[in-house]
Amino acid sequence: MSEQSVLLVDDDDVLRGALEQSFELAGIAVIAERDPTVALARIDAGFDGAVVSDIRMPKMDGLELFRRIAAIDHEIPVLLMTGHGDVAMAVAALKNGAFDFIPKPFATDHLIAGARRALEMRRLVLDNRRLRAAAEETIGAEPLIGETPVMVRLRETMRQIAQADIDVLVEGETGTGKELVAVLLHRWSNRRSRPFVAVNCAALPEAVAEIELFGHDGDSRLPRTGRIEASNRGTLFLDEIESTLPAVQAKLLRVLEEREVMPVGGDLPRALDLRVIAAAKPGLDQAVEDGRFRAELLFRLDAVRLRIPPLRERRDDVPLLFGHLLHQAAERFGREVPTIDTATLAYLGQHDWPGNVRELDNLAKRLVLRVEADAPADEDGDLPLPARVDKFEEATIRATLHQVSGDVRSALAALGIPRKTFYDKLKRHEIDVEAYRPTKG
Structure with missing residues (x-):
């Protein structure tokens, strides 16, 4: 059909x-x-x-x-x-x-x-099956790589709790792989054949956040199954949980405590059988102290907490991970795997990688595509690699802003970096976004 x-x-x-x-x-x-x-x-x-x-x-x-x-x-x-x-x-x-x-x-x-x-x-079920199939292909090609003791312990702990059917809080900086951890926990659990529904709490518009999560009932013209109910019998992944609106936090607490959901406009709650995995950046405990996040909700989510270490805390994994990402990028773009010289290896070990695996992956793609070759040899040839990367980064940001006419949202999507990282780079390179926006006449 x-x-x-x-x-x-x-x-x-x-x-x-x-x-x-x-x-x-x-x-x-x-x-x-x-x-x-x-x-x-x-x-x-x-x-x-x-x-x-x-x-x-x-x-x-x-x-x-x-x-x-x-x-x-x-x-x-x-x-x-x-x-x-x-x-x-x-x-x-x-x-x-x-x-x-x-x-x-x-x-x-x-x-x-x-x-x-x-x-x-049914549409949500089939969409999730397609997403799961795609995610499993990605997982097969990009596992949670790392041989440092902290990564070995993380994988062992994940294996131990995957089938325990207990709620989990995954904590990690941007780009560390929080969603990958959630997908692996689902894949290794007894719910693997059931829906895996991912919700980015930071991306939910305030006007429709409750309907999107809890669904809508009571009006035959606007019936809608919420994302929470769509995860019934499976796994609900709540990404960036720290960004959840206060009104939504209260209703989420009921879902966790009672394992039931009350649609907006509904008369009776609907029973749920689900596992909840939430992800947050570091600082959720401080958000509770500041009154921005409900303490009861944190207690319910924090049955088990998994912390994903940033790359700067497991520098010995960086060359191994970077080599994998280089091969992956070369296969994707149909190019040869470039040789990693000593200067590049030194930079890999010295850089703090604020964007973590995502930033490392972007560098691997640029090296495979040999984007640096676009820079004039007489200008950059004698510069150390970090300075050359900085120049390339500035040029890439400026070119992207020119292409999108200074639209920040489009630039973030094209560059694949978080908003805060983007603005930090604008400040470091002294780039004025307004200069790329059309003049109003």
Whole structure:
């Protein structure tokens, strides 16, 4: 199917026809089937829609259809339409993984709203599967590299707690690989086949942050499954947790304490089975003291704390990691791996790497692409490598600002560095962003 569809299964021709028309009027693609066996033949693990089925049907009832669909893919959402006498069976199916049940008689808007939530859930499931597959490819090529004692202990600890199903707080500076640690913990856990939902708390717009996280219910025109509910049975990764809005912190605390989520506008909370991994830059404890972060939320998140050391604390790993990144960049760009000379090795050991692995990776890519060759030989040939890198850095920032007409957000995306690092470099190189912005006339 080229678009998400509701697969409607009901042997009542009149009701089926009426519901089919209702879905079409609501703008939802629908495939209506009288025979559950025929409907089942339409479903495979790649089915991207939701199933709405009556319970009472000849040959195969809705409960058996649900069980067979779950055997194909337990994350295909199935909504069951049930009469008064079948409510107990529907509740049992709900406990076994059915998405929802709609008791008859029901308002069509109620069914449409439930179907929209189911379609949104299925879309998130499939998106996460694709993201997981891509992440696993990345992990296979870029493991958590390092042979210093601190990195060996970190990997050993991760292995020990991965299957413990306990919440984890990952602490580390920008570019140290906090999300990679979260993905590995999920991959090594018993939840590996379930959703891994990553949320950047700093990137949530204040106006929609609660709906994005907790979902929306109570308005059939705006049903939406939140990111938290989308991680049910899997892992929820909350990146930059220190940037969470105060109002959202209070609701997150309830999620952690009760393992349930209350959608915006909803009447009843929804039970959750999830593992939470949060990531923060150093200073979360100070944020609690300053009143910017709730102490109770930190206590709940901090069941186990993993600290990822910055590169300056494990300098012996830098050459090993840099060699890996060089080979990776060479393979990506179809170039030969450049020779690392003694000056480069000295710089690798002396530099503090404030951008950590991300900054190291950028240097590897530049060396593979031989970007430094663009500089005039008579100007840079006698300069030491750090000075040449500084000149290249300044030239790259200026060229990027020129390309994006001084737009900071676009420059950050192009350069791949954090906002603070960007402004620090502007100050160091005495670059005025305003000079690159169009003059207003």
